[in-house]
Structures are given as C-alpha cells and as structure tokens.
Amino acid sequence: MEEFANQIRDYYEDPLAALAKQFMFRRPPTVGELRRPAQVLLLGNHSSGKSTFVNHLLGDNVQNTGVAPTDDGFTIITHGATATERDGPAVVSNPDLPYEGLRYFGDQLVSHVRLKLRPAELLQRVTLIDSPGMIDEAKAENGRGFDFPGVVRWFAERADLVMVFFDPDKPGTTGETLQVFRESLAGIDHKMLIILNKVDQFQSLHDFARAYGALCWNLGKVIPRKDLPMIYNTFIPLPDKPKSRLPMEDFEKARNDLIGELRRAPTRRMDNQITQIQAYAERLRLHAMVINKAADKFKSIRARWRGFLLLLFGGLGAAAVGTGMVVALPGIGLAAVLAFSLIEYIILRRTKRRLISRFDQIFEHLHDQELLVRDRADDLRMMWEEISPRAREIAEKSGLQSFEKMSWHKREHLDELTNELIPQLRSKLHDAMRDSDAPAPALEQDRPATFPASEPRRPLVEGDRSAKPKRRTFF
Known part of the structure; x- marks a missing residue:
C-alpha cells in the first residue's frame, strides 16, 4: 500500500499543486492529511447509541452515554500512549493534525471540538469521530452557533467510512437528520453504512417491522436512489437490560459484521484517496x-x-x-x-x-x-x-x-x-x-442481519441476505 500512497502524493505534487496555485484553486491535501490513519465518522439522532457503540468497540467508557443528549460537540478519538484530552483550539492549531480546516467554521465550532487519546489497539489504525446527536428542529444554523451541516460535510468528505445510527424511537424523523442527508451526505453513499440500532428493545416482529418500514420511508425521501442502501439491524449488549423476545443471534452477527467493516476502513482508505484525487x-x-x-x-x-x-x-x-x-x-x-x-x-x-x-x-x-x-x-x-x-x-x-x-x-x-x-x-x-485475497464464499451463518430497504415489510431475521467477503487489512 505504501507504493500507492507515494504515487498519490507524487501526483498531488506534480502537476496538481502547481496548477492549483497558478489558478488559485483550493489547495490539495497536506502531507499530514494524506498520511493520517483511516477515519470513521459516526452520525445519528441523540440517544441512537453512537457513544455506546464507541465504548463497546474500545472496551472502555470513553464517551458519556444517556437517554438525553449528553454531548453537543465533535469528539475525535485517536491513539495515544496515555489517556489524555485536548481542547478545540489546540487541535485545529496543530500542524501535525489534519483538522486545521475546521477553524474556518468559526470559534463557536472550535470550542465544540475535543480530541481524546486512548491506548486502544484499534485506534492505531482507525480514528473515530463521534458527533453531537441530531435534534428535532432544523432552524437557521440549527441553533448551535455554527454551520452544523457544513461541519458534517467537512468530516464526511474526509472520512473513509460514515456510520449513520437510528433507533426505534426516532427512525430518521428528526428535521436535522433529514437536513444532513440532503446537504451533507449527498454523493458519499459509497462509504455510508446505515444502522438501525437498539433492536433488542423490540418485543415482537410486528414492532420491528413498523420501525424498519418507517426508517425506509424516511430514507427514501432523502436518498435519490431506486434501491436504498442495506440497513444493519443490531444492538449493543448492556448489563441489567431487559431481554428481547426476539431471537438475537442474527442481530449479534450483524454487529460483528459491522465491526468488521469498521476494521476494514484502512483498506477503504486507499481507494477513497484515489477517488479523492x-x-x-x-x-x-x-x-x-x-x-x-x-x-x-x-x-x-x-x-x-x-x-x-x-x-x-x-x-x-x-x-x-x-x-x-x-x-x-x-x-x-x-x-x-x-x-x-x-x-x-x-x-x-x-x-x-x-x-x-x-x-x-x-x-x-x-x-x-x-x-x-x-x-x-x-x-x-x-x-x-x-x-x-x-x-x-x-x-x-x-x-x-x-x-x-x-x-x-x-x-x-x-x-x-x-x-x-x-x-x-x-x-x-x-x-x-x-491478489492478496482469496476469500472463500461466505457461509450462511456468516451473513449479516441486514435487509434490502426496497422490501421494508419483510421482518425476517434470517435468510435472503448477502455478505461481503472478508478481506485482510493491508496496514
């Protein structure tokens, strides 16, 4: 992969950087931006389980969780030898970090940015970006004091994977969520995963089918495609939580499959860099x-x-x-x-x-x-x-x-x-x-619990699903 990374840097240096300067086009990515680890952006309604998913991934309580909105900023979680935190001004002013562009959104946004360093193995290859939960009203600048859809677009363009979480209570119905899909996520569906989380809250297939159908209906209004992306249906296991009456095996496999996609983000990164250049x-x-x-x-x-x-x-x-x-x-x-x-x-x-x-x-x-x-x-x-x-x-x-x-x-x-x-x-x-992969055909028990969005009324938990072959990570 280093060969491809060097070639991309060479192409930016000659002829693109010189022509961009000559005709005052926007500058190409810096060396720091090109060399950074793969990035995964997590979006979703408040209380959709983004922060809980982060904590589950890292095996530590890195992010605060709760039913009410618990965080109103963007949290960048990356690898560090010791657990430390840095505020927004220190993040955007550091030339070794690829976040200088955030300063153009104003001081209000910068004050809502944090960097957390944690000694987790996963973070050596993947940087996680947790976002504030999206809310019901989409007022001018969303009442946040900064251009929230613009900031989401900035992160999404640079992310190698974008995960959008929904929960049974708000399956895509918040005004801000619809606005973000229209303004921030247009054209990047090739690297977007949609997750219906907290399926362990359902006590019947009927309830599951209603929420799944509502999510498909809302997504159909903002994603201009005949066939909507696959929707991952899963949950995060928590202690002392009431058990669902539904069989959970397929939903657990879907969670493992989702984590597998996240771990393959470094492989996606090189392809995304070629798309970007x-x-x-x-x-x-x-x-x-x-x-x-x-x-x-x-x-x-x-x-x-x-x-x-x-x-x-x-x-x-x-x-x-x-x-x-x-x-x-x-x-x-x-x-x-x-x-x-x-x-x-x-x-x-x-x-x-x-x-x-x-x-x-x-x-x-x-x-x-x-x-x-x-x-x-x-x-x-x-x-x-x-x-x-x-x-x-x-x-x-x-x-x-x-x-x-x-x-x-x-x-x-x-x-x-x-x-x-x-x-x-x-x-x-x-x-x-x-050449590096020789994946065997996926076995039925390895297939994710995902459902074609074009068939929202099929509340099945198994069968009729396809899985992407597992690939080795190249970094």
Missing part, C-alpha cells in the same frame, strides 16, 4: 481550463487595443515631428494618456465582466465533444455547477490579466493524469487487493 484533478481541470481560456481571450483583446493606440498615437507623433508641428506633441501625449485610461478603466473592465459572465458558454465550448456523451455530460455539468461560483469570484477579484497562460505541456500532463494515470492506479490497487 480523481475528483480533485477533474475539478481543477475544469476550473483552470475555463479561466485560462477567458484570460487568454482578455489578454488578446487588450493587446489589440494597446497595439491600435500605439500605432495611432505613434503615427500622429511621427507626423507632427515630420511636419514641424512639434508644438502639437504635448496635446498628442495628453490624448494618448486619456485614450489609454479610457481603454484600461472602462472598455477593458467591461470586457472582463463580459468574459466572466460567459464562463458557462466557455465551458460548453471547451467540452463540446465530451458533452455529447450523456453520462459524461451529466457528470461534467454537475462538477461545473459546483466549482463555477468560486471560479467567477476568483476571476473577478484577481483580474483575468493576473493568470499566467497554461502551457501545452501542463495541459497534456493534466489530461493524461485524469484520463489514464489515475484510472490505471485504481486498477492496480484492485489487482493488488484481489
């Missing part, structure tokens, strides 16, 4: 090519105007000298200054605004061939809609004249990276994973 490179390519085309056009128009004025007033000056009308030279010089000022401060500024307003047309022209392919057209337009506001803002503030022209070599290198090198790297990774 592919997305970064494609967006940088769109951003740079549109700005480069507009800047090239602007500089061409400016050069023509300057050439015209130079010829005009140079000719007038030469004529004045040739005819002995030297006294006219100051007037010609003043007229030249006024004309150059008119061109620079009025005509060229209007030209710049017109070119920036035509970014969409420039994008369509540059990618006219690719846009003929339907699937590719949808992806390109989605990416352009995502980055175009920022591209316009940068062009307006910096001026099109400030961008150095992209060389043919850089453009060819960028095209090769997005179209050939990164897809080849992903193919090599999958080959390496396949």
Whole structure:
C-alpha cells in the first residue's frame, strides 16, 4: 500500500499543486492529511447509541452515554500512549493534525471540538469521530452557533467510512437528520453504512417491522436512489437490560459484521484517496481550463487595443515631428494618456465582466465533444455547477490579466493524469487487493442481519441476505 500512497502524493505534487496555485484553486491535501490513519465518522439522532457503540468497540467508557443528549460537540478519538484530552483550539492549531480546516467554521465550532487519546489497539489504525446527536428542529444554523451541516460535510468528505445510527424511537424523523442527508451526505453513499440500532428493545416482529418500514420511508425521501442502501439491524449488549423476545443471534452477527467493516476502513482508505484525487484533478481541470481560456481571450483583446493606440498615437507623433508641428506633441501625449485610461478603466473592465459572465458558454465550448456523451455530460455539468461560483469570484477579484497562460505541456500532463494515470492506479490497487485475497464464499451463518430497504415489510431475521467477503487489512 505504501507504493500507492507515494504515487498519490507524487501526483498531488506534480502537476496538481502547481496548477492549483497558478489558478488559485483550493489547495490539495497536506502531507499530514494524506498520511493520517483511516477515519470513521459516526452520525445519528441523540440517544441512537453512537457513544455506546464507541465504548463497546474500545472496551472502555470513553464517551458519556444517556437517554438525553449528553454531548453537543465533535469528539475525535485517536491513539495515544496515555489517556489524555485536548481542547478545540489546540487541535485545529496543530500542524501535525489534519483538522486545521475546521477553524474556518468559526470559534463557536472550535470550542465544540475535543480530541481524546486512548491506548486502544484499534485506534492505531482507525480514528473515530463521534458527533453531537441530531435534534428535532432544523432552524437557521440549527441553533448551535455554527454551520452544523457544513461541519458534517467537512468530516464526511474526509472520512473513509460514515456510520449513520437510528433507533426505534426516532427512525430518521428528526428535521436535522433529514437536513444532513440532503446537504451533507449527498454523493458519499459509497462509504455510508446505515444502522438501525437498539433492536433488542423490540418485543415482537410486528414492532420491528413498523420501525424498519418507517426508517425506509424516511430514507427514501432523502436518498435519490431506486434501491436504498442495506440497513444493519443490531444492538449493543448492556448489563441489567431487559431481554428481547426476539431471537438475537442474527442481530449479534450483524454487529460483528459491522465491526468488521469498521476494521476494514484502512483498506477503504486507499481507494477513497484515489477517488479523492480523481475528483480533485477533474475539478481543477475544469476550473483552470475555463479561466485560462477567458484570460487568454482578455489578454488578446487588450493587446489589440494597446497595439491600435500605439500605432495611432505613434503615427500622429511621427507626423507632427515630420511636419514641424512639434508644438502639437504635448496635446498628442495628453490624448494618448486619456485614450489609454479610457481603454484600461472602462472598455477593458467591461470586457472582463463580459468574459466572466460567459464562463458557462466557455465551458460548453471547451467540452463540446465530451458533452455529447450523456453520462459524461451529466457528470461534467454537475462538477461545473459546483466549482463555477468560486471560479467567477476568483476571476473577478484577481483580474483575468493576473493568470499566467497554461502551457501545452501542463495541459497534456493534466489530461493524461485524469484520463489514464489515475484510472490505471485504481486498477492496480484492485489487482493488488484481489491478489492478496482469496476469500472463500461466505457461509450462511456468516451473513449479516441486514435487509434490502426496497422490501421494508419483510421482518425476517434470517435468510435472503448477502455478505461481503472478508478481506485482510493491508496496514
């Protein structure tokens, strides 16, 4: 895996970092962000069992638990030789930690961030991020004092696995939960696991079926897919808790399967990094090519105007000298200054605004061939809609004249990276994973207690389920 990690870092360094700086695109991930352990983000309604799951994983009471909301901040739990804690300002200001980006959400968010170090074996390979329980009302900024959906999106984009917990009392019905699915988790369903927790509270299959169906109904409103993701149905065993009348064996296997997915997060991480660099490179390519085309056009128009004025007033000056009308030279010089000022401060500024307003047309022209392919057209337009506001803002503030022209070599290198090198790297990774694994077909007793969301009314606890083959961890 180190070979793939080094290759990804090399691609970021050349050509992506240089082009990002040249066209003022967002910076690529730092070395610290690329080298960090795998991250698992835990989301869910309050009292859905996130913190209890963390304590079960680590075999220690790391997080406070309770029926009422017990935590209103984000807790980053990672490995340390001794059990210590650090507050938010110390976390976001540490250059060795990959959380500097959180400071842009404001001091209120930073004060709600904590780092906990624990000497647990699992934390050597996986960092857990526990989040505040989601609440019923989705007011402006959720009454938290910071952009909660934005912060969730920030963590989710960087996580290698996102676990979303629901409980029987609130199966996906809170306003904040629905808002997070719409605004924060869109486009990352490939690394999201949905868990219906606390199934040991059910005393009958009827109660289980009602909660499961309600969860599927609510998820169907916020996940734009024909088939919803699989839902893990499980529980965390606690002492002195009343036992359910339902058979628990399959739900226990589902819990073990869920923990197995979490332990495979380091393997997911390399694949996620390739996905991340592919997305970064494609967006940088769109951003740079549109700005480069507009800047090239602007500089061409400016050069023509300057050439015209130079010829005009140079000719007038030469004529004045040739005819002995030297006294006219100051007037010609003043007229030249006024004309150059008119061109620079009025005509060229209007030209710049017109070119920036035509970014969409420039994008369509540059990618006219690719846009003929339907699937590719949808992806390109989605990416352009995502980055175009920022591209316009940068062009307006910096001026099109400030961008150095992209060389043919850089453009060819960028095209090769997005179209050939990164897809080849992903193919090599999958080959390496396949060669390293020789999993036997999953036995029936190893299958997880999960249910297809498209069939919410089937309250079965066994059968009709498929399991992912177990794979060895590569780190």
